[in-house]
Amino acid sequence: MAVQHLDNRAARRLFMDRHALIETPTGAAKGPALLDLITRLGFVQLDSINTVARAHDMILYSRRPSYRAKHLKQLYEGDRALFEHWTHDAAVIPMQFYPLWHLRFQRDAARLKSRYRNWHRDNYEAQFDTVLKHIRDHGAVGSSDVGKDEKKGSGGWWDWHPSKTALEYLWRSGALSVVGRNGFQKQYDLTERVIEEHLRPGALPCVEADTVDTLCNGALDRLGFATSGEIAAFWDTVSSTEARAWCKSQLDQGELEEIEVAHTDGKLRRAFARPGVVEAAQDIGPAPTRMRVLSPFDPAIRDRKRAERLFGFHYRIEVFVPAPKRIYGYYVFPLFEGERMVGRIDMKAQRDADRLQVTAVWPERGVKWPAARVRKLESELQRVARFAGLSQVVFADGWLRDAV
Secondary structure (H helix, E strand, C coil), X not given: CCCXXXXXXXXXXXXXXXXXXXXXXXXXXXXXXXXXXXXXXXXXXXXXXXXXXXXXXXXXXXXXXXXXXXXXXXXHHHCCCEEEEECCCEEEEEHHHHHHHHHHHHHXXXXXXXXXXHCCCCCCHHHXXXXXXXXXXXXXXXHHHCCCCCCCCXXXXXXXXXXXXXXXXXXXXXXXXXXXXXXXXXEEEEHHHHCCHHHCECCECCCHHHHHHHHHHHHHHHHCCECHHHHHHHHCCCCHHXXXXXXXXXXXXXXXXXXXXXXXXXXXXXXXXXXXXXXXXXXXXXXXXXXXXXXXXXXXXXXXXXXXXXXXXXXXXXXXXXXXXXCCCCCEEEEEECCEEEEEEEEEEEHHHCEEEEEEEEECCCCCCCHHXXXXXXHHHHHHHHHCCCCEEEECCCCECCCC
């Protein structure tokens, strides 16, 4: 039987639909509606950089402009409808997925012991009982509340004292849970005081094969089509070997089919999809034509290679690039219009001056910026400024640059 072909436009629309970008950005953005959105995405990555707003807030705002940071805080810290742990990075995850993280706790426990040993995290294991007793007696703590008499090295933020290392290990392995952030510093408490008993490790058997199956299904549902490597990378719990075996098994059972997906340059790449996905993708209508500012950590561009194949958008964040070597800037936001990337913007919230300062906008190659597109950008930046609690948008001289 001939392999089905998914053209680039349909592939974009399918991917955008799975990432809540195909519909008009409107609607409720708190309580159950916000939880539904996060469940649809799978998780939302957390990041501390606050150039305009934190990454997780920008991700949710770009899909629901009525969203505000307090809505996520209530859902996470108040309602306990979310928990925090790792996917490919720190993230908030719907509580209903917590049992799937039992496998992650086991794997992180083994992985981190080896990693910390290589990082010379001496004596952290000896602090387990002390840290747990302190939390049991005093309640939730941050890393600054423990190990006050321990010497911290001078190697940088990762050079933790033993009790800080113990906190992270106990969290990553499931004994502790993060209950919120205080200025973005994690606050840890005993899992038994945070997670309902029926969800905790031990309440349910951790059947590895079942967890792998559920995670692979969940990844594919949120990607629309994917290689086995992309399926493994989505939650970053399943190994590449497990994802390959899952794809083969599902293919043999007729639950998956191989398709060819067209890149922006016309090249084809094999991927797995559910039967009927290619036909369904043809029925997805166009995206709204408004412009949106995306977070550098938005799910739509989290996989940089996939974003480049689908949208022709090459992106890297330059936070850790020395200033003289940066092509664009410290923290540059992608600009998404309709179904394509049209540019990137360097801007910053200057809170003392109550303004959103725009330093530069670089169009993508081949994308013209007539007056109508500039007006779309201005409208979006006014919305972003209000979201960030700012009253005005100011453009630097010569802000519209040439494509790089």
